[in-house]
Amino acid sequence: MKKTVLTGLFLMSLISFGEEIVVYGPESMKWIESSAGVIFKEKTGTTIKYVPIDGVIPRMKLEKKNPKADIIVGLTDINYLEAKKEMLIKNYKPTTAGNIAKEEFIIDKEWSVTPIDYGMLALNYNYEKTGSDLKTFEDLKKYPKELLVQDPRSFTGEAFMLWTIGVYGENWLKFWESLKPSILTVSSGWSDSFAKFSVGEGAIMSGYASSSIYFYQDGNENKYKSYIPEEGGYVYLEGAALVNKKNIKKSAKEFLNFVLEPEFQKLALEKNYMFPVINYKLPEDYKYVPTTDKIVKLDAEYVNKNMENWKKQLIEVLKK
Amino acid sequence: MRRNKTYSYIYLILWVIPLMFFIKDFFHLEEIKSLSFYENFELFKISLTQGGLSVIFSTIIAIIPAYYMSYKKNTLTKILEGLIFIPFFFPTISTVVAFTLIFNLPILKNFSVLYTLKAIILANVFYNSPIMIKYLSEGMRNIPKNIVEAAKIDGLNEVNIFFKIKIPLMFPQVFRGMFLVFIYTFASFGIVLALGGIRYSNLEVEIANTLLKDANFSKALVLGTVQFLFLITLNLLGDLYPPYEIRDDFSERKVSTLPTLWTTIYLLLECSVVLIGIFYGFYNYYTGSFSLKGFYKLFSSDLNTYYPVLQGIRNSLLLASITPIFVIVFTYLLLKNFTKVTSAIVFSTMGFSSAFLGIALIYINILYDIKLWILLVIGYFLVTVPIAYSFMYQYVREFPRDILDLGKLDALSPFKTFLLIECPILKKVFLGTYLQIFAIILGEFTISYSMQLGRDFPTIALVNYSLFSDKKLLEGAALSSINIIIVVVLFYLSNKITEKE
Numbered sequence: 001m002k003k004t005v006l007t008g009l010f011l012m013s014l015i016s017f018g019e020e021i022v023v024y025g026p027e028s029m030k031w032i033e034s035s036a037g038v039i040f041k042e043k044t045g046t047t048i049k050y051v052p053i054d055g056v057i058p059r060m061k062l063e064k065k066n067p068k069a070d071i072i073v074g075l076t077d078i079n080y081l082e083a084k085k086e087m088l089i090k091n092y093k094p095t096t097a098g099n100i101a102k103e104e105f106i107i108d109k110e111w112s113v114t115p116i117d118y119g120m121l122a123l124n125y126n127y128e129k130t131g132s133d134l135k136t137f138e139d140l141k142k143y144p145k146e147l148l149v150q151d152p153r154s155f156t157g158e159a160f161m162l163w164t165i166g167v168y169g170e171n172w173l174k175f176w177e178s179l180k181p182s183i184l185t186v187s188s189g190w191s192d193s194f195a196k197f198s199v200g201e202g203a204i205m206s207g208y209a210s211s212s213i214y215f216y217q218d219g220n221e222n223k224y225k226s227y228i229p230e231e232g233g234y235v236y237l238e239g240a241a242l243v244n245k246k247n248i249k250k251s252a253k254e255f256l257n258f259v260l261e262p263e264f265q266k267l268a269l270e271k272n273y274m275f276p277v278i279n280y281k282l283p284e285d286y287k288y289v290p291t292t293d294k295i296v297k298l299d300a301e302y303v304n305k306n307m308e309n310w311k312k313q314l315i316e317v318l319k320k
Numbered sequence: 321m322r323r324n325k326t327y328s329y330i331y332l333i334l335w336v337i338p339l340m341f342f343i344k345d346f347f348h349l350e351e352i353k354s355l356s357f358y359e360n361f362e363l364f365k366i367s368l369t370q371g372g373l374s375v376i377f378s379t380i381i382a383i384i385p386a387y388y389m390s391y392k393k394n395t396l397t398k399i400l401e402g403l404i405f406i407p408f409f410f411p412t413i414s415t416v417v418a419f420t421l422i423f424n425l426p427i428l429k430n431f432s433v434l435y436t437l438k439a440i441i442l443a444n445v446f447y448n449s450p451i452m453i454k455y456l457s458e459g460m461r462n463i464p465k466n467i468v469e470a471a472k473i474d475g476l477n478e479v480n481i482f483f484k485i486k487i488p489l490m491f492p493q494v495f496r497g498m499f500l501v502f503i504y505t506f507a508s509f510g511i512v513l514a515l516g517g518i519r520y521s522n523l524e525v526e527i528a529n530t531l532l533k534d535a536n537f538s539k540a541l542v543l544g545t546v547q548f549l550f551l552i553t554l555n556l557l558g559d560l561y562p563p564y565e566i567r568d569d570f571s572e573r574k575v576s577t578l579p580t581l582w583t584t585i586y587l588l589l590e591c592s593v594v595l596i597g598i599f600y601g602f603y604n605y606y607t608g609s610f611s612l613k614g615f616y617k618l619f620s621s622d623l624n625t626y627y628p629v630l631q632g633i634r635n636s637l638l639l640a641s642i643t644p645i646f647v648i649v650f651t652y653l654l655l656k657n658f659t660k661v662t663s664a665i666v667f668s669t670m671g672f673s674s675a676f677l678g679i680a681l682i683y684i685n686i687l688y689d690i691k692l693w694i695l696l697v698i699g700y701f702l703v704t705v706p707i708a709y710s711f712m713y714q715y716v717r718e719f720p721r722d723i724l725d726l727g728k729l730d731a732l733s734p735f736k737t738f739l740l741i742e743c744p745i746l747k748k749v750f751l752g753t754y755l756q757i758f759a760i761i762l763g764e765f766t767i768s769y770s771m772q773l774g775r776d777f778p779t780i781a782l783v784n785y786s787l788f789s790d791k792k793l794l795e796g797a798a799l800s801s802i803n804i805i806i807v808v809v810l811f812y813l814s815n816k817i818t819e820k821e
Contacts, residue, residue: 058535153533185435186518
């Protein structure tokens, strides 16, 4: 009798509280729990617990023996290869994969990662301080001690480094050496740089093109601007993946299906200031985001092979 | 009395266990072989430079206030004594915020101090010069007058007396102060991370980056070992210079205007950093006026949905209330069972990387699902035992033997001796230590930061860091103010309680 009651209570608790999935990702995507989580719960009864992690791949390596997360978000079209090689993620093709607008948004043909959104890197600047518009990478050198860049071991720092490699090829380190007098400091990550930039510590920072939407919404579009240098732009894709663990929850797969639905994509637009990977009408304020047709591209395999060495070389230059 | 080495070894084992699991699974010899000696030597050099320069400047800055303090007893010296709360209790985040504001003042901005070695050294000197004042003034006070008089009779002039008599007598005491300052600045984390940037990353910052961003656990282990071995060697060197046990009565002397002026200016500068930290919470950065907006926002449910301020305060208070109990009981047992190895073991752990400890603890959580708060209590316990040990050493070790012997005559058990004799006399010392450990835990940042507990078990320091990172300046400054006020009050109370002992 006791057993029956306990089993009943256990089943009831499952019905009334549903399942929970743990999602690991960057600090900037906390909205996945607070906003997307509400819709996901209504749809599936599953609660999302979002845990912000600084360096999601290192953390997954640490948890390899006993992974606590079900999903990781914020993998890019570059670093997913490391997660795949280390067998930290598992292939899954979402049932909603057909919603993806362009073939080029598919990060991995084996579906180890599902694309969430994409964006462009840019240089954000304080027009009141620079006094003129910036157009090229070389323009950065005109402003001593005004540029905020990020540690190449952080997401934006890594992407900015790849951008310069794409633009300058073999001479990329020379460019960085000549850029050094303009650098005010190398921050630990984008949030840190943005905080410094916002309080006026530096006039220019490496960041995102879509930050212009934020500047516009804050009524600061005349003060803060973004530009993509004439040398070419850099596009990156962000994705989500199933964590490779013994018991993969059904709702974890449902989450990946959900990622490609219009409701989630809308939130990625509004909260992440990124572009959707499905056909979705962009809001009016997206017209403030600078774009370019000249995009620099790097082969993911080639990048993955050299990444560690490149980071090492750049850190060496930045530390000199 | 029979001494038991077990407690010293328990402390050592408690340190080793979390590290053991981590090392077993992540240490790979082949990864070590590929490490660049030059690159790591450079890191060591940076740490050494920052530690060395901080010691030198902290000592230079401290000489005159220490001189003033050893020959005067007035309100100024009372406040000077109180400054010792800065190196031990003033939260790193608050220091970083205060210095960022100071270096961004229009008058200083042109000097480009922020993100340079100067910024790190200035913050380190602010943080650590009170330690040098304490040790230097104790050293100066304890020079017996009769020895100086004898030297004078032997015909030595003032200069010779200073170099041949005073300095050698002061050296052991001053060395201890220098050692402490060196440890704190050699392994400094928050200040280097926020005020220095990548160019000035020291070993401790690199260990955290290697663990959190590169996942090169073997490299982090090598760096941690280098740091640990270097500091333990330095600590053992300190034992070559035991302090003199001679104490002289305090005698007031006339101090000229210049040292008084220097001491006053020094005091004003130190206090202004603390006050900036407090008042910044009441200042609206955007409107440039006095405001309580930051405090209102801080406790609003809207903000708490995204930034668990209340939860952070609750968790930090919980940890800060529980941990000191274990720390005090254990430290008491350590001191009662003091052997030759005790001090060596306790102080050697001060050189161990807190970032590494944090990662090792979170790895235990990953493997065995041990509650995070339990692991945090263990982490804070391990890092605060040396501090409690320093506070309680004199009182427990020098407890009047004749009183204890009376207990023995009455055939009291050790527990009853503690309960009926030691505890009533030492209760204020225990309470003072409790409050001081409480304050340290409230401001602790490195362990919880490297464990990445922002979502699962946020603490005040983590939420504060998150607020500043997301440029919630009003709320961040308000939380920082609250933290400083709590710490100052706790320190004041603890001082009031222990000053009569």
